């Protein structure tokens with residue numbers, strides 16, 4: 034007996050001090066500490082029932098049982114039939130009269146296939162929707178309420194996704210390297226598929242379903258046609274089979290020249306009948322394996338990728354050819370607008386609009402054009418892409434980058450929800466005030482039914498999925514905002530912290546404060562007042578504003594900052610490239626005039642003289658100094674605040690974040706010193722003596738090389 038007790042005690046201790054490696058993401062389901070809440074929850078959840086016979090319903094039952102065991106410490110049998118003691122009932126409206134009586138016809142129409150309804154009063158809880166997937170979403174929502182310790186006695190929730198496609202784009206290569214990936218290798222183990230199903234695929238699908246993500250493109254936009262060969266399609270089918278019950282559709286990237294590479298055709302000309310037949314046959318082959326295949330994602334005529342322009346055809350010609358091939362199967366084509374060409378001397382900022390605006394109205398109805406949030410490239414801060422609002426006849430899909438290619442990669446803690454929201458809330462003025470980017474992509478502004486948002490995934494085979502433990506929040510934020518872009522960054526951070534770490538109020542308050550400031554802090558020490566694309570080239574790790582020797586002009590940082598003896602910044606006004614002219618006149622107003630320009634974008638749109646006076650009273654040079662120093666100092670503040678959290682969370686993740694903050698501080702100082710020393714060669718002005726002076730020379734910073742930086 035004594036030995037048994039000791040054993041039990043040992044077991045208990047192990048579970049308390051269990052190191053957390055982050056694999057469980059925000060689905061940890063740890064015991065609820067608040068006793069009165071726990072009692073409340075237990076009263077609400079008696080003899081829980083999840084109706085339905087589908088694989089999705091089975092998943093919902095399993096999730097509920099795992100979660101309730103973890104959260105309450107009691108094991109629950111989740112019934113699939115209602116009995117007299119059931120007070121917690123989940124299922125589609127069709128599955129039970131009890132549930133259908135709860136909702137009106139109007140509500141059912143409104144919630145569509147994925148929206149859900151939760152109604153609860155003391156001793157009764159109902160979760161329902163039109164499909165088992167909607168019910169699964171409802172259950173995840175309910176579990177989030179429990180995980181974040183919210184009241185569940187009186188609930189009247191109707192939640193409907195604002196966007197139809199809520200997607201992740203994996204830039205994963207078939208050899209398992211991940212372009213711009215900072216979390217290890219690809220989670221797709223192509224070599225061992227289709228026979229070996231890694232548990233990770235299931236855990237991945239579950240995590241996505243918990244935040245409403247319902248589509249994934251498995252492969253790099255810089256595509257390899259081998260993914261379209263029969264052997265690989267068998268592997269893709271296996272992944273699609275795993276993902277299906279979680280409501281996730283699979284897309285593939287289509288290399289435009291595949292008919293030549295795989296079909297041995299002489300051309301990939303989209304207007305060539307044989308090419309069209311090749312794609313039709315390929316689509317038929319895919320759909321015979323994967324009946325609900327989502328469709329193709331295409332990067333064409335950009336950064337050396339093949340495309341229709343190789344045959345003097347337009348992007349619409351290329352997209353429509355593929356769209357015709359998938360249309361009989363209800364598939365869609367997502368065509369990327371991230372295009373620019375080295376041969377084109379026009380400001381890179383303008384090239385996508387130049388190519389795409391004339392094509393508005395020329396795309397088939399099953400084509401979406403996927404537009405990056407800004408016209409250059411996922412910078413720490415960039416104005417919204419001028420295509421938003423400029424193609425009313427075409428459904429535009431938002432592309433964000435969740436992986437932090439330009440935002441500190443593997444080592445910097447940056448919470449991206451504020452960046453995403455800044456873009457979504459931007460006003461295009463396309464149809465008057467209030468024509469936000471969000472309203473462009475949700476279809477409401479121009480009456481589109483195809484709608485979506487994607488994020489370039491930050492997921493790899495690192496044990497914690499995202500490399501930096503805090504980067505999990507960005508995957509989470511993408512899903513939550515694609516479901517409802519009105520959720521605030523504060524709420525997202527709050528939910529995520531509570532579920533991922535702890536409900537301790539002091540912990541949540543301080544750590545949330547850090548999270549909400551991280552993005553501005555990074556902008557300050559990397560790209561203040563509108564600077565952009567001054568990262569080192571190739572791997573984009575660290576600063577490289579001096580780089581000027583690459584063949585393509587727009588691959589050189591000097592192209593973007595244009596520092597000279599007079600000043601710094603890219604004049605994109607009417608007296609310069611006039612990229613600003615691609616925005617609606619009302620939107621332009623905030624940037625057009627150098628003396629009234631929103632200073633966050635000053636050097637984005639203006640070449641400002643070194644002595645130009647900022648609103649702070651400082652000169653541009655002194656403002657740059659101030660920003661770079663404030664940014665780097667703020668990382669010290671992040672570290673100080675974080676150290677206070679030691680007793681609140683598990684040691685492993687606490688230490689991981691602490692060590693990474695040390696690296697982040699070093700990198701912030703590196704950015705600060707390297708950029709200021711370099712820009713100083715033009716401004717010829719000192720770093721005021723009250724600032725700690727750089728301890729290394731500009732030559733030292735220029736000499737640094739990182740041949741094995743990840744993701745390249």
Ligand code: BDP
Nearest residue numbers: 212213254255332371410411
């Ligand atoms: C750039 C990345 C490059 C991608 C490209 C794209 O550096 O690796 O292939 O975007 O989005 O930012 O196609």
